[in-house]
Amino acid sequence: MSDDYSVSKQNKVRQLREKAVYDRKTVHAILDSAMIAHVAFVEDGHPVVVPMLYGRDGETLFLHGARKARVIRLLKGTGTACLNVTHVDGLVYARSAFNSSMNYRSATVFGSARLVEGSDEKLRALRIISECTMPGRWDELRAPLANEVKMTGVIALEIESASAKVATGMPEDEDDDYAIPIWAGVLPLESKFTTLQSDDRLIDGVEPSDVVRSMEKKIL
């Protein structure tokens, strides 16, 4: 498998091309460090976008929702689905409004969507989603009930093409503007887990496991 996604009309980055990245490693890293993806589909000719939980296994993304959810039905019927994951990493204060911007990591994926059927494949997909969101938790929990699996709709999206766009660092101003006596720089934005809060209905003496505790203070 090539290190890069091939560039086609579908995934070609048109604006700020110097920030475009097509290598799988970068795209995967962005996908793996976020909690939700925004998934677009078409309903009666109109565009709709929905935030969804997801997990990645190689070049397959798994998305889930209620079995009867509109998004599951529509993704199943859609040809190519499109999904974006974006982290905003900070505000870029330039010396003009025109050059002011943000630092970010963004990945866009195009792929065909299919409904995951069969209890075994569904369970595997649900485990992958769980591991990507709450690593290590799946094995601590009771096994899913047959009815719970049945009530869950799972979509597999095979990545056919993808691109990333990454903006980092300081503002790039017009040559003349560097003479303006105004502050310029970056204000980083950090997404960070804080500290665990226990449910009131915990059984006495039950503590969070090490895998759960290890998520505290984690930065996305």
Place this chain on the structure above:
Amino acid sequence: MSDDYSVSKQNKVRQLREKAVYDRKTVHAILDSAMIAHVAFVEDGHPVVVPMLYGRDGETLFLHGARKARVIRLLKGTGTACLNVTHVDGLVYARSAFNSSMNYRSATVFGSARLVEGSDEKLRALRIISECTMPGRWDELRAPLANEVKMTGVIALEIESASAKVATGMPEDEDDDYAIPIWAGVLPLESKFTTLQSDDRLIDGVEPSDVVRSMEKKIL
């Protein structure tokens, strides 16, 4: 104007209806506290989703991009556009995989999109976007050049319908599962600005203004 968006087929929340909110105040607050929105459009029959900077003025959202950007061209030609803003507020560790979830604030907006034309209306829209992203900064900066305004494409999206979905608090487990001796609770996720980093090319002695400084440590 009614306090709530009226509920139609378009904006009706179908899943987890108990978390649905249709009041303008909640929708506006979610829109106002995020940095980017995910905007969906249809290209050659296929769904596409793009993250965009935006600003709100009453029931109008302004989006901008390069004048020639695909998204500007397509939004201009689209009938109804759809936009979603979601904050993930934490992981909800339940006593089963099925009830594990996230806390979040999500707003979805549907509206008609039109290209903003004319330098004055464009300038006004750009100012609104700037104020929503970097409050107070616009007035510190030199005036935009005619060519900069010309090169920028601005879309106005009039909110026709909208909904919010808000999930907070502790897991809701199956009655039987409360007897399982496993930790359950919430791990909050916080998005927070950290500290200003100055550009290397600052003029000696230039400091950030109070409006810029006031963004430090701000939580979204």
